[in-house]
Amino acid sequence: MPKEQSGANILVEALCDLGVEVIFGYPGGAVLPIYDALFQQKRIRHILVRHEQAATHAAEGYARATGKPGVVLVTSGPGATNAVTGITDALMDSIPMVVITGQVATHLIGSDAFQEADTVGITRHCTKHNYLVKSPETLGNVIHEAFHIATTGRPGPVVVDIPKDVQVATAPYKKPGTINHASYRPQIKGDIKLIEAAVEMLAAAERPILYTGGGIINSGPAASQILRELARITGAPVTSTLMGLGAYPASGEAWLGMLGMHGTYEANWAMNQADLIVCLGARFDDRVTGRLDAFAPKAKKIHVDIDRSSMNKTVRVDLPIVGDVGHVMEDMVKVWKARQHTKADLSAWWTQIDEWRAKKSLSYPPSTTEIMPQAAVQALWNATHKKNPIITTEVGQHQMWAAQHFHFESPNKWLTSGGLGTMGYGLPAAIGAQLGNPNALVIDIAGEASIQMNIQELATATQYRLPVKIFILNNEYMGMVRQWQELTYSSRYSESYSDALPDFVKLGEAYGWKGIRIETPDQLESGIAEMLAYDGPVIVDCLVAKVANCFPMIPSGASHVEMILADDQVSGELDDEAKALV
Amino acid sequence: MHIKEGLKERHTLSVTVTNEPGVLARIAGMFTARGYNIESLTVADITEDDSISRITIVTAGTPAVIEQVVAQLDRMVPVHKVTDLTLLGDHVERELALVKVAGTGDHRIEALRLAEVFRANVVDTTISSFVFEVTGASTKIDRFVELMKEIGLVEVARTGIVAMARGKEAI
Numbered sequence: 123m124p125k126e127q128s129g130a131n132i133l134v135e136a137l138c139d140l141g142v143e144v145i146f147g148y149p150g151g152a153v154l155p156i157y158d159a160l161f162q163q164k165r166i167r168h169i170l171v172r173h174e175q176a177a178t179h180a181a182e183g184y185a186r187a188t189g190k191p192g193v194v195l196v197t198s199g200p201g202a203t204n205a206v207t208g209i210t211d212a213l214m215d216s217i218p219m220v221v222i223t224g225q226v227a228t229h230l231i232g233s234d235a236f237q238e239a240d241t242v243g244i245t246r247h248c249t250k251h252n253y254l255v256k257s258p259e260t261l262g263n264v265i266h267e268a269f270h271i272a273t274t275g276r277p278g279p280v281v282v283d284i285p286k287d288v289q290v291a292t293a294p295y296k297k298p299g300t301i302n303h304a305s306y307r308p309q310i311k312g313d314i315k316l317i318e319a320a321v322e323m324l325a326a327a328e329r330p331i332l333y334t335g336g337g338i339i340n341s342g343p344a345a346s347q348i349l350r351e352l353a354r355i356t357g358a359p360v361t362s363t364l365m366g367l368g369a370y371p372a373s374g375e376a377w378l379g380m381l382g383m384h385g386t387y388e389a390n391w392a393m394n395q396a397d398l399i400v401c402l403g404a405r406f407d408d409r410v411t412g413r414l415d416a417f418a419p420k421a422k423k424i425h426v427d428i429d430r431s432s433m434n435k436t437v438r439v440d441l442p443i444v445g446d447v448g449h450v451m452e453d454m455v456k457v458w459k460a461r462q463h464t465k466a467d468l469s470a471w472w473t474q475i476d477e478w479r480a481k482k483s484l485s486y487p488p489s490t491t492e493i494m495p496q497a498a499v500q501a502l503w504n505a506t507h508k509k510n511p512i513i514t515t516e517v518g519q520h521q522m523w524a525a526q527h528f529h530f531e532s533p534n535k536w537l538t539s540g541g542l543g544t545m546g547y548g549l550p551a552a553i554g555a556q557l558g559n560p561n562a563l564v565i566d567i568a569g570e571a572s573i574q575m576n577i578q579e580l581a582t583a584t585q586y587r588l589p590v591k592i593f594i595l596n597n598e599y600m601g602m603v604r605q606w607q608e609l610t611y612s613s614r615y616s617e618s619y620s621d622a623l624p625d626f627v628k629l630g631e632a633y634g635w636k637g638i639r640i641e642t643p644d645q646l647e648s649g650i651a652e653m654l655a656y657d658g659p660v661i662v663d664c665l666v667a668k669v670a671n672c673f674p675m676i677p678s679g680a681s682h683v684e685m686i687l688a689d690d691q692v693s694g695e696l697d698d699e700a701k702a703l704v
Numbered sequence: 705m706h707i708k709e710g711l712k713e714r715h716t717l718s719v720t721v722t723n724e725p726g727v728l729a730r731i732a733g734m735f736t737a738r739g740y741n742i743e744s745l746t747v748a749d750i751t752e753d754d755s756i757s758r759i760t761i762v763t764a765g766t767p768a769v770i771e772q773v774v775a776q777l778d779r780m781v782p783v784h785k786v787t788d789l790t791l792l793g794d795h796v797e798r799e800l801a802l803v804k805v806a807g808t809g810d811h812r813i814e815a816l817r818l819a820e821v822f823r824a825n826v827v828d829t830t831i832s833s834f835v836f837e838v839t840g841a842s843t844k845i846d847r848f849v850e851l852m853k854e855i856g857l858v859e860v861a862r863t864g865i866v867a868m869a870r871g872k873e874a875i
Contacts, residue, residue: 431775698705
């Protein structure tokens with residue numbers, strides 16, 4: 123019989139057994155026993171954030187950049203409720219994360235005790251699963267099961283709520299063996315019959331396209347490699363969702379760029395005209411499909427996803443294959459080769475695609491007097507891409523410009539809040555990514571509005587000497603809101619102006635960062651060089667054109683072929699049907 | 705602008721789940737979170753060691769929504785198996801109701817006569833009232849309750865639907 127130890131120690135032991143190296147957290151009354159147990163050990167590093175929401179985004183950034191689960195520790199009540207945004211973010215973007223929350227003692231639950239909140243109730247629908255642990259005897263197994271659930275199948279956040287008396291009470295702990303869950307058994311391998319059918323459809327297609335997503339990144343680096351092989355042997359063009367950028371290299375021959383609302387002309391037209399769409403680890407999100415009844419009218423659709431509920435959720439598909447996209451693609455490649463299929467003659471398809479490409483849909487009106495935000499992102503890419511940097515973003519126009527103009531060559535380098543669209547994600551995510559990759563160049567491409575949503579995390583980077591860089595595209599507007607108001611509400615800019623902005627340079631300096639301001643196009647290159655030369659955290663306030671819009675754009679309620687390009691005249695008013703769409 | 709809705713079908717689902725705290729809230733909450741309907745929901749433990757509960761849910765939605773309901777239930781961690789009994793084919797659905805009726809004289813005699821027609825049992829009686837236990841398809845119970853209104857219906861308690869596929873196979 124192993125010796126008895128406190129629940130807090132059992133938690134720490136279990137986390138060590140699970141290989142946890144870093145925890146992002148914030149102490150409070152209901153987790154004091156756990157913080158004391160952490161104080162008395164050296165195996166796990168605790169990173170003290172300045173707000174619990176940032177702990178969750180930092181854990182997401184860590185997870186996304188390393189492939190390992192992110193771990194968060196917060197107190198009861200406000201600690202847990204502050205974490206809810208990041209937990210929901212991780213659910214929407216399928217990020218493996220385990221969140222340990224303190225809870226009031228079991229006999230106080232339900233009594234409206236100080237800092238009590240119904241954490242399992244609140245997080246029930248924004249987690250993949252959650253637990254309230256009522257005895258130290260079950261704690262060890264619950265922690266192991268929580269990691270199993272968070273990291274397998276479609277990854278996601280798992281909350282473990284631990285009352286304070288359970289942290290103090292003692293029980294024996296033994297590392298459990300392989301977890302054989304009674305009801306939770308994700309399907310990893312795809313049905314081979316369906317995979318064979320998919321290969322035949324792909325071999326017979328005249329206008330195929332591979333529509334890839336974040337599932338490929340979640341499947342691991344091998345899946346990105348096998349995607350490249352699949353694209354090579356089939357000759358099919360590749361597009362990707364926002365979450366999947368980097369799975370296929372932007373310099374690759376088959377690359378069409380991102381698809382969807384701010385995707386390229388060629389990617390969206392190819393989706394519209396394709397005779398076969400192979401959806402690999404993506405989920406036909408509304409930002410991708412545009413108007414559903416006009417989505418890809420000519421295409422047969424194959425959908426590979428580990429989550430059965432993603433099948434036929436928004437778009438009816440002809441061939442759903444449930445399984446890990448990496449495994450399924452590997453089997454597709456094997457079957458393709460075993461059946462000695464050769465690359466079909468897709469030259470007519472590629473000729474067509476090249477015509478769409480010639481539109482140069484990412485072009486934008488140049489300026490010699492103002493810094494165009496797109497040009498700023500391009501300059502940043504020019505100066506840094508050889509260092510293979512990790513890019514995080516906040517949410518808004520800058521995020522889309524980064525997705526369009528920063529070209530990713532490998533997975534786990536692009537961390538952004540896709541599903542939930544959480545402003546304030548980028549800085550804490552950069553902190554998490556930097557902790558997981560101490561030698562990497564990590565840059566948060568930000569907007570002046572978003573960055574203020576978790577600006578307090580400047581202190582976290584300072585405390586742990588993390589050399590993260592923030593590059594603010596400062597246009598003094600909540601730019602995407604302003605753009606939608608211009609397009610939909612005849613430029614009535616209701617509350618979208620960023621008034622009373624702080625001096626970001628001085629603000630950075632107050633936190634011990636280096637601050638740089640870039641005001642004119644001729645300062646852009648040198649400003650970026652100065653940022654890169656500094657061995658420490660840098661905040662760059664880059665003043666860009668104030669009312670530049672992000673194009674191409676599929677407006678609300680429009681189809682892929684109704685894209686607005688930069689030189690179209692677009693300001694005006696939309697009808698109610700379109701206004702009702704997000 | 706007006707909000708449009710599609711044509712709905714009624715489906716009866718059987719769901720086996722690990723019997724753990726919060727599991728019902730998890731299932732019921734998923735329905736509200738995703739905007740699905742619950743017309744009836746019953747739950748009870750069905751194993752000797754209290755480890756597994758069987759939930760019977762009657763829901764209504766377009767065929768695509770029903771398919772999603774099944775998939776969303778199926779991916780929940782404590783869910784063992786989801787069966788769409790309506791899709792499976794023929795199945796029996798039963799509901800039990802307790803119906804309290806008050807009255808004297810002719811009303812009392814008529815209540816007993818109707819109870820016999822509906823094969824309802826008397827499970828409690830006083831000089832001026834009965835509690836009937838009636839079992840059957842929901843429509844039968846509806847009719848029984850409707851008739852008792854004329855006689856002196858006091859209150860009704862219904863279990864909601866339990867259902868099982870016909871034939872020798874387990875789901």
